[in-house]
Amino acid sequence: MSDATWDATIERIRRHCRSSGRESVEIIFHGGEPTLIGAARLASMCTRARARLADVAGLTLTIQTNATRLDAGWVSVLREHEVAVGVSLDGPQEVNDRHRVDRRGRGSHERVAAGIALLREGGVPFAILSVVQPGADPLDIHHHYSRLGCSAVSYLLPAVPREAVAELREKFGPTPCADFLIPIFDDWWSHGTLELQVREFWNIGRVIMGGKSRVDSLGNPPLRYVTVETDGSIQGVDKLRACEDGMTSTSLNVYDHDFDDIARASPLHAGVMEGLPLPTGCRACPEAQTCAGGYVPHRYSQERQFDNPSVWCADLLALFAHVRMRMGVSHEETRARREALARPAAVQAVSAGSSS
Amino acid sequence: MEENQNKTVSPLRVRDEFTAALERELECEHGASEVDGFSDFTAGIRTAQANEREAARGAA
Numbered sequence: 180m181s182d183a184t185w186d187a188t189i190e191r192i193r194r195h196c197r198s199s200g201r202e203s204v205e206i207i208f209h210g211g212e213p214t215l216i217g218a219a220r221l222a223s224m225c226t227r228a229r230a231r232l233a234d235v236a237g238l239t240l241t242i243q244t245n246a247t248r249l250d251a252g253w254v255s256v257l258r259e260h261e262v263a264v265g266v267s268l269d270g271p272q273e274v275n276d277r278h279r280v281d282r283r284g285r286g287s288h289e290r291v292a293a294g295i296a297l298l299r300e301g302g303v304p305f306a307i308l309s310v311v312q313p314g315a316d317p318l319d320i321h322h323h324y325s326r327l328g329c330s331a332v333s334y335l336l337p338a339v340p341r342e343a344v345a346e347l348r349e350k351f352g353p354t355p356c357a358d359f360l361i362p363i364f365d366d367w368w369s370h371g372t373l374e375l376q377v378r379e380f381w382n383i384g385r386v387i388m389g390g391k392s393r394v395d396s397l398g399n400p401p402l403r404y405v406t407v408e409t410d411g412s413i414q415g416v417d418k419l420r421a422c423e424d425g426m427t428s429t430s431l432n433v434y435d436h437d438f439d440d441i442a443r444a445s446p447l448h449a450g451v452m453e454g455l456p457l458p459t460g461c462r463a464c465p466e467a468q469t470c471a472g473g474y475v476p477h478r479y480s481q482e483r484q485f486d487n488p489s490v491w492c493a494d495l496l497a498l499f500a501h502v503r504m505r506m507g508v509s510h511e512e513t514r515a516r517r518e519a520l521a522r523p524a525a526v527q528a529v530s531a532g533s534s535s
Numbered sequence: 536m537e538e539n540q541n542k543t544v545s546p547l548r549v550r551d552e553f554t555a556a557l558e559r560e561l562e563c564e565h566g567a568s569e570v571d572g573f574s575d576f577t578a579g580i581r582t583a584q585a586n587e588r589e590a591a592r593g594a595a
Contacts, residue, residue, distance in 0.1 A: 373547045373556055384553060390561040506554055520565055 225260035246294030254301035306331040313355035357497035386469040389516025399471035401454035422479040
């Protein structure tokens with residue numbers, strides 16, 4: 180991304196914060212592999228972003244990297260500019276290197292581990308982003324992450340087509356992802372500490388306790404973010420790319436358009452950013468307000484668009500049931516807690532109405 | 536002395552602290568004073584559930 184495109188992006192963010200009243204914004208550098216731009220370049224981009232946005236919004240900077248190119252210079256920049264780090268990894272060497280290979284077919288684990296060691300030595304906290312590996316040994320993977328010293332782990336359900344999900348079920352049983360995650364939950368529950376957060380478990384706990392999810396894979400939240408490509412084009416939520424080619428495309432760019440324009444670019448983008456209705460098939464589910472259909476891309480089919488429960492519905496229900504059992508929280512208690520937490524907002528709304 | 540210091544920094548176990556940590560987090564987000572009764576109400580439900588379990592055990 181050129182300096183001009185970056186600066187135009189920052190100006191659009193500034194305008195958006197001012198017009199919307201938004202008080203916080205997160206910029207995530209991801210790719211491809213964002214470290215390809217070089218540490219000095221990222222430092223310059225962070226400096227310019229903080230300088231232009233400081234008076235309009237709190238700014239969180241995050242980089243999602245495979246960590247293979249990190250060196251002392253990178254670690255220094257990440258620490259100095261307070262960039263939160265997420266490392267993509269799929270397990271110990273024998274698991275990770277089955278999927279994550281470079282152009283020469285070499286597995287990446289050794290270099291990822293070296294990058295992580297540099298982060299630790301430099302005192303830069305990092306989270307690990309990992310895709311659930313049906314059939315693999317979950318505790319082997321989780322303990323590996325724990326030993327690497329991460330502060331948080333995210334276990335993402337695989338983004339695979341519906342027919343591939345059926346194949347996975349045939350091979351590994353009806354709930355392959357729950358079968359992977361539940362042993363990790365139990366291990367974390369009995370032997371883990373609050374110092375290592377497993378984001379999916381933490382957020383399942385939050386919604387079970389009546390709160391709102393902080394991850395977009397639960398609770399059917401509006402997906403209020405956009406992707407800016409290196410050429411300045413504005414894309415819809417990039418995670419929908421897995422649904423269909425071209426789904427995220429718009430004719431917008433940061434030179435000519437505001438981010439708000441994306442909601443007018445198509446009904447799909449408007450729906451995703453403003454919040455999709457709960458899938459019809461989820462409405463009678465006891466987890467309708469907590470799981471709420473799961474991750475939006477996992478709901479997609481060509482026939483019914485996003486009006487489907489998640490392809491991982493059975494896994495999610497099994498996981499929710501297990502967490503509820505461990506926490507001792509019934510559906511009734513969740514409802515009661517939601518009502519208790521919603522009460523102040525209702526009182527405020529009445530007050531605002533009566534004073535106008 | 537050293538043993539005491541170790542005790543004070545010992546990490547919080549998930550099983551023992553997860554629910555309480557989430558309760559604190561949610562109360563903090565909503566302003567503790569604004570959700571008066573949140574914990575009390577929950578405690579009531581927990582007591583009711585415990586009584587129900589006891590009763591079921593007794594009946595068995």
